[in-house]
Amino acid sequence: xxxxxxxxxxxxxxxxxxxxxxxxxxxxxxxxxxxxxxxxxxxxxxxxxxxxxxxxxxxxxxxxxxxxxxxxxxxxxxxxxxxxxxxxxxxxxxxxxxxxxxxxxxxxxxxxxxxxxxxxxxxxxxxxxxxxxxxxxxxxxxxxxxxxxxxxxxxxxxxxxxxxxxxxxxxxxxxxxxxxxxxxxxxxxxxxxxxxxxxxxxxxxxxxxxxxxxxxxxxxxxxxxxxxxxxxxxxxxxxxxxxxxxxxxxxxxxxxxxxxxxxxxxxxxxxxxxxxxxxxxxxxxxxxxxxxxxxxxxxxxxxxxxxxxxxxxxxxxxxxxxxxxxxxxxxxxxxxxxxxxxxxxxxxxxxxxxxxxxxxxxxxxxxxxxxxxxxxxxxxxxxxxxxxxxxxxxxxxx
Numbered sequence: 001x002x003x004x005x006x007x008x009x010x011x012x013x014x015x016x017x018x019x020x021x022x023x024x025x026x027x028x029x030x031x032x033x034x035x036x037x038x039x040x041x042x043x044x045x046x047x048x049x050x051x052x053x054x055x056x057x058x059x060x061x062x063x064x065x066x067x068x069x070x071x072x073x074x075x076x077x078x079x080x081x082x083x084x085x086x087x088x089x090x091x092x093x094x095x096x097x098x099x100x101x102x103x104x105x106x107x108x109x110x111x112x113x114x115x116x117x118x119x120x121x122x123x124x125x126x127x128x129x130x131x132x133x134x135x136x137x138x139x140x141x142x143x144x145x146x147x148x149x150x151x152x153x154x155x156x157x158x159x160x161x162x163x164x165x166x167x168x169x170x171x172x173x174x175x176x177x178x179x180x181x182x183x184x185x186x187x188x189x190x191x192x193x194x195x196x197x198x199x200x201x202x203x204x205x206x207x208x209x210x211x212x213x214x215x216x217x218x219x220x221x222x223x224x225x226x227x228x229x230x231x232x233x234x235x236x237x238x239x240x241x242x243x244x245x246x247x248x249x250x251x252x253x254x255x256x257x258x259x260x261x262x263x264x265x266x267x268x269x270x271x272x273x274x275x276x277x278x279x280x281x282x283x284x285x286x287x288x289x290x291x292x293x294x295x296x297x298x299x300x301x302x303x304x305x306x307x308x309x310x311x312x313x314x315x316x317x318x319x320x321x322x323x324x325x326x327x328x329x330x331x332x333x334x335x336x337x338x339x340x341x342x343x344x345x346x347x348x349x350x351x352x353x354x355x356x357x358x359x360x361x362x363x364x365x366x367x368x369x370x371x372x373x374x375x376x377x378x379x380x381x382x383x384x385x386x387x388x389x390x391x392x393x394x395x396x397x398x
Contacts, residue, residue, distance in 0.1 A: 032059045032071055034262045041249040041258070042083035043206045043233060044171065048249035049106070050258050051088055053078045060088040062106055063249060063256040063264060072104050072111050079124040085171050091116075091127045091136060101127075101134045101147070116147050128166035128173035130186050135173055137163045144175060144185065155188050169220060170207040182220060194222035195384060197374070206234035206250050214371060215288025215337075216383070224383025228285035231257070240267065243285075283307040286335025289375050294341050294351055294396070296324050307333040314347075325349040326376040340375040343396045347373075351396045359390055 033039050036052030036059055051060035055077055062068040076094035083089070090102040099117040104110075116122070116136060122145070123137040133155075135146045144157040144166065162178040175183045175190070180197035183190045201213030210218050211232050217225040217239060229241035231248040235255050242248055245257040245265075257265045284290050284305045292301070298321055302308050310331040311319040319328060327347040328339040343351035345358050359377050361367035362385070369377065369385075377385040379392035 029261070029263045030061050030069070030258065031262065032069055033061060033258070035059070038081075039246060039258070040081070040083070040203060041247040042168070042204050043250045044085040045207060046251055047085055047106075048251040048256055049083050049088075050247060050249060050256075051081060051083050053081045053090060058088055058090040058102065058104060060104065060106060064251040064254065067264070068106065070104060070106060070109055072102065074100075074102050074113075076100065080127045082127050082129055082166075082168050084129055084168050087129070089127060089129050089134060091122070091124070099136070103129075103134075114147070117145065121145075126166040128168050128175075128185075130168060130171055130173040133173070133186060135166055135175075135185065137166060146185075146188075157185055157190055159183075167202075167204070167210075169204055169210070174220065184220075193220055196222060197384060203231075203247065205232060205248070209234040211248075213287065214375075215285050218383055222383050224378075224381065226289070226291050226381075228283065228288065228290070230285065242267075243283075284330055284332055284337050286332050286337055289338045289340050289372055290330060291340050291342065291375060291381070292324060294323075294343055296341070297322060298324065301330065305330075309333060311339075323349045327372060338372045340372050342376060342379055342381075343393055345369065345373050345377050345393075351393065356390065356393050359385070359393060363387075363390070 033050060033052050035054055037054050039050060039052035042049040047062055048064040049060055049062050057071055057073050058078060058081060059071045074090060074092045076092040078090045078092045080091040081089060086106055088104045091099060092102060093099050098115050099122045100113050101116050102111060102113045121139050123139060128135045132148055133146045135144050138145050141162045142159055144163060145154060147154045159177050163175055164178050165176045167174055172184055173186050175185050180195045182193045182196050184193055196218060202210040205211035205217055208220050212218060215227050217227055217232050217234060227241050230243045231245050232239060232241040233248045233250045233255055235250040240255045242257050245259050247258045249256050255267050259265055282305060284307060298311050298319055301324060308330050312329045313319055314327050324339050324341055325347045326341045326344045330337050330339055343355060345355040358367055362369050374385050377389055379389040
């Protein structure tokens with residue numbers, strides 16, 4: 001394998017913009033990111049980034065502690081990207097049907113690349129990098145191939161149940177396995193961390209935290225906090241959440257929001273003003289799962305959350321009164337969300353022995369549950385449906 005150090009070959013374009021005041025930062029529009037087909041967030045200890053790619057261009061914007069934009073064009077088609085505290089990476093394929101890794105230093109702008117694999121040996125879904133290694137999922141789906149960033153050595157991690165996704169958090173590389181298990185990988189070792197069985201569609205949300213498409217803040221250790229907002233991060237132990245933004249990233253003592261028009265806005269560790277907080281808490285988030293206590297009625301839901309316009313059963317029937325059930329859908333002013341009533345796993349509207357029996361059957365593999373039902377079964381709200389929830393459920397049942 002070969003490596004080349006590039007200063008401004010391979011069509012490298014650097015654009016550096018630094019601002020020292022919050023007012024100047026808030027005026028910035030990250031126009032380069034608007035050309036990307038996908039945009040991501042990376043939150044580290046001392047720096048935070050928004051980054052993305054289109055077919056041939058990798059773009060990364062450091063937004064904390066200052067604003068620094070760098071883009072690089074590759075001689076091929078970019079398939080996946082990732083970021084760590086200092087570098088942006090791209091997996092791309094060139095015309096010779098070989099796979100390459102591009103590494104771009106955010107501090108210097110220097111770029112390097114090396115060939116990592118031949119045709120049909122790599123999946124395109126995700127890559128990860130840490131401690132001098134770059135990792136890709138092989139076409140078998142059960143193995144992770146790692147290569148030193150000089151391209152001269154490699155190692156393979158095997159997971160018989162299959163690898164779902166790779167990602168980087170707090171400068172560590174993680175592998176999410178198809179059975180929900182999470183492993184930290186690197187330096188030719190793998191360490192089991194937790195089971196994240198209902199994790200799906202997640203983004204970096206601070207050191208040790210992720211934010212899921214279902215509206216949950218999840219730690220790499222399995223802790224879980226449900227959020228009714230479009231984006232959320234953990235900053236200095238506090239939850240910062242925002243609506244009407246694409247992404248949040250955080251580092252040091254502040255969070256950066258990438259707004260829908262690709263402009264940049266900053267907040268402190270409280271994340272917003274008191275007025276904003278009161279407004280957000282009175283609304284349910286579209287696309288998530290609203291976790292509610294048993295006995296809440298349709299009228300109570302509407303009086304508590306100002307953006308609820310109606311409630312529907314799974315068959316489309318309008319529900320105008322009575323207690324909420326797991327599996328109902330709340331229609332909102334913009335979008336909708338599912339409803340999970342704690343303990344009401346079977347969607348009857350009450351917690352009883354039938355729910356206990358269903359959860360026991362789920363544990364033995366004789367019954368299946370969807371994400372909403374698993375959320376209802378998570379009685380202690382720790383993010384995992386397990387025997388501890390079964391104990392709580394037996395106490396809750398009527």
